[in-house]
Amino acid sequence: xxxxxNIDSSLTKNQSLVLESLNDARGPLSAYSILDKLRNxxxxxxxxxxxxxxxxTEFGFVHRLESLNSFIACKHASCxxxxxxxxxxxxxxxxxxxxxxxxxxxxxxxxxxxASVKPIKSNIELHGICNxxxxx
Amino acid sequence: xxxxxNIDSSLTKNQSLVLESLNDARGPLSAYSILDKLRNxxxxxxxxxxxxxxxxTEFGFVHRLESLNSFIACKHASCxxxxxxxxxxxxxxxxxxxxxxxxxxxxxxxxxxxASVKPIKSNIELHGICNxxxxx
DNA sequence: ATGAATAATGTAATAATATAACATTTACTT
DNA sequence: AAGTAAATGTTATATTATTACATTATTCAT
Ligand SMILES: [Zn+2]
Ligand SMILES: [Zn+2]
Ligand SMILES: [Zn+2]
Ligand SMILES: [Zn+2]
Numbered sequence: 296x297x298x299x300x301n302i303d304s305s306l307t308k309n310q311s312l313v314l315e316s317l318n319d320a321r322g323p324l325s326a327y328s329i330l331d332k333l334r335n336x337x338x339x340x341x342x343x344x345x346x347x348x349x350x351x352t353e354f355g356f357v358h359r360l361e362s363l364n365s366f367i368a369c370k371h372a373s374c375x376x377x378x379x380x381x382x383x384x385x386x387x388x389x390x391x392x393x394x395x396x397x398x399x400x401x402x403x404x405x406x407x408x409x410a411s412v413k414p415i416k417s418n419i420e421l422h423g424i425c426n427x428x429x430x431x
Numbered sequence: 432x433x434x435x436x437n438i439d440s441s442l443t444k445n446q447s448l449v450l451e452s453l454n455d456a457r458g459p460l461s462a463y464s465i466l467d468k469l470r471n472x473x474x475x476x477x478x479x480x481x482x483x484x485x486x487x488t489e490f491g492f493v494h495r496l497e498s499l500n501s502f503i504a505c506k507h508a509s510c511x512x513x514x515x516x517x518x519x520x521x522x523x524x525x526x527x528x529x530x531x532x533x534x535x536x537x538x539x540x541x542x543x544x545x546a547s548v549k550p551i552k553s554n555i556e557l558h559g560i561c562n563x564x565x566x567x
Numbered sequence: 568a569t570g571a572a573t574a575a576t577g578t579a580a581t582a583a584t585a586t587a588a589c590a591t592t593t594a595c596t597t
Numbered sequence: 598a599a600g601t602a603a604a605t606g607t608t609a610t611a612t613t614a615t616t617a618c619a620t621t622a623t624t625c626a627t
Contacts, residue, residue: 308605340606341586342606342607346604346605364584405534409530416558421542421553422551426548476577476579478578479578481614571626576620577618577619579617580617583613584614585613586611587608592603592606593602595602596600
């Protein structure tokens with residue numbers, strides 16, 4: 296084999312296929328729509344997708360959008376554990392912006408402190424109408 | 432009838448029953464666990480619960496926890512539309528704290544502005560381990 | 568009061584999302 | 598090569614949510 300077809304050689308075949316699907320998509324995908332896209336690559340059962348998504352999420356390559364029951368490839372070079380991320384979702388065109396800056400992490404740290412909770416994972420999703428859709 | 436049994440007389444019977452279930456619960460409930468609690472009050476189908484939850488959410492009496500696919504009664508006198516709310520969830524004991532102050536609203540307004548999006552609804556959920564569970 | 572319009576409900580069927588269980592294969596370590 | 602851990606294949610099932618359509622209750626103008 297001349298070249299590793301995986302984007303990241305540490306990924307397994309199923310993980311690579313799922314990540315490619317998400318990278319190719321212009322928006323978030325449900326697990327079952329990923330399954331449908333990968334049926335011609337041999338995928339037959341939802342668990343193949345969910346297992347790959349679990350790992351990809353663990354690695355930080357994929358995020359789950361809780362309010363949409365769907366998944367999206369990380370748009371950042373690396374969303375390490377310390378960096379909290381927020382998603383801004385247009386309810387009209389379904390475009391998702393992934394925002395990740397220190398002010399988000401700081402805000403969540405303050406919130407955790409106020410609530411006397413040791414933070415594990417934060418989930419911030421803002422639904423609205425994007426500029427382009429608003430103009431129409 | 433001497434007295435209206437509803438907490439809020441504007442609520443219908445099904446809405447009141449669902450809200451009472453959530454008020455009685457010590458944590459968030461799934462729609463199906465609400466259904467089970469209300470079978471002895473005549474509930475037979477999930478739609479009875481989901482329809483009541485839709486209205487209660489619209490009125491601001493109930494919030495949906497997206498990351499848990501579950502619902503919780505609002506702990507504030509009134510969570511009006513302008514006040515963003517954040518939920519802090521202990522992954523060990525499942526206690527949920529509802530936080531609502533102006534800094535949360537301000538933070539989401541800044542986020543919306545950065546993303547050039549007109550905000551509709553925000554969802555902030557922080558998972559962690561609460562003080563009590565941490566000590567154990 | 569009466570009838571039209573609106574809102575809420577009842578009920579059955581089905582769709583959409585996610586996991587459990589167990590056998591098999593592959594990759595890594597020694 | 599043998600042993601271990603990780604990943605995969607496959608079937609069945611659990612959980613969450615909605616569609617569709619008939620019925621009943623409430624509201625409001627006449
Ligand atoms: Zn990311
Ligand atoms: Zn848009
Ligand atoms: Zn509230
Ligand atoms: Zn706790």
